[in-house]
């Protein structure tokens with residue numbers, strides 16, 4: 001048999017993959033309309049009609065069957081707005097998952113609180129309710145959970161713990177736009193739900209974010225926090241007047257979504273469900289095809305009623321492949337497929353190289369209080385060695401594409417000795 005592509009062999013596949021992002025029908029017209037509207041931001045003067053930002057907020061709130069949505073400049077901004085809306089600040093602790101994008105720790109540090117990473121569930125890769133409970137102290141001011149990759153976290157278990165202790169739960173849905181749990185969309189279970197619309201996410205405007213909530217009080221706080229302490233005027237302004245009022249009930253920062261991004265998001269939201277359904281169909285094909293290569297797919301919590309795929313994720317179960325580690329396996333599979341969309345999962349917060357608070361001077365508690373290297377995260381650390389992820393753009397392909405992915409994993413499995421440096425096993429047995 002030929003060598004692995006990463007060692008100079010022939011690739012399993014040379015066809016192109018679907019591109020990401022994909023502009024929705026009407027996206028260009030929407031951008032054009034903003035261009036000539038005379039208002040590129042909500043802080044620009046009123047032009048006689050509702051801002052795109054307000055229209056997107058209404059549509060995104062309706063999509064979730066909730067009364068309030070406050071758009072933000074990024075997922076990071078949405079997390080900081082949500083934390084501060086809940087009153088989190090200096091001296092507080094916030095429980096977060098030990099394995100997630102770095103923003104979940106840096107946003108907690110960003111509001112001068114202390115991130116407390118806890119371990120995850122081995123099957124769902126999402127934060128473990130029992131680990132959350134063990135980490136609660138009198139200083140715990142919020143719990144941030146993440147619906148990671150393609151799973152919805154155990155919301156029943158997490159809400160039970162949060163409610164019993166009277167601690168607000170924030171659902172980070174940056175990887176789960178459109179997923180449902182007990183037939184309700186994620187983001188509607190916690191005090192607030194936060195979203196990212198950054199380039200890689202399943203709903204995107206390049207950069208962007210949003211906070212959703214059922215609480216009028218939290219929504220009003222979030223509005224002030226994201227627009228320099230301003231909110232929309234309750235009455236229609238005159239043409240050319242500012243629509244944002246300086247109430248300053250609560251000091252904020254400028255974390256506003258631009259009108260271009262909002263207009264684009266309205267168009268992209270219209271195709272989200274259809275794209276999510278396509279990804280889910282392809283993921284099911286991949287799940288059944290990939291077992292032969294020694295890979296075990298991530299599962300979602302039992303209450304999940306609609307699963308969405310930001311990344312397809314799976315554990316490397318084969319011991320020899322596992323010994324090579326997910327970084328090497330991902331690089332080998334990526335080379336077979338001619339894509340950068342196959343990667344190792346996040347590092348645990350005990351070793352995350354991006355999380356380096358000591359390199360900055362902004363934190364009131366000092367970098368030592370923010371050192372996560374001694375946290376107890378055995379499952380996160382195991383996942384960081386053995387979990388492999390595939391970006392959702394590949395799941396927008398067809399059935400043949402899923403077979404190609406499975407074949408690439410099978411080839412890497414058959415050639416695992418090339419990654420471990422061990423001799424090939426004898427294959428003359430059969």
Ligand SMILES: *Cc1c(COP(=O)(O)O)cnc(C)c1O
Pocket residue numbers: 074075076077100101103104146172174175196197198207208209
């Ligand atoms: C992408 C992401 C964020 C950060 O969003 P940005 O828009 O990049 O700031 C936060 N949390 C999770 C889980 C993410 O995947």
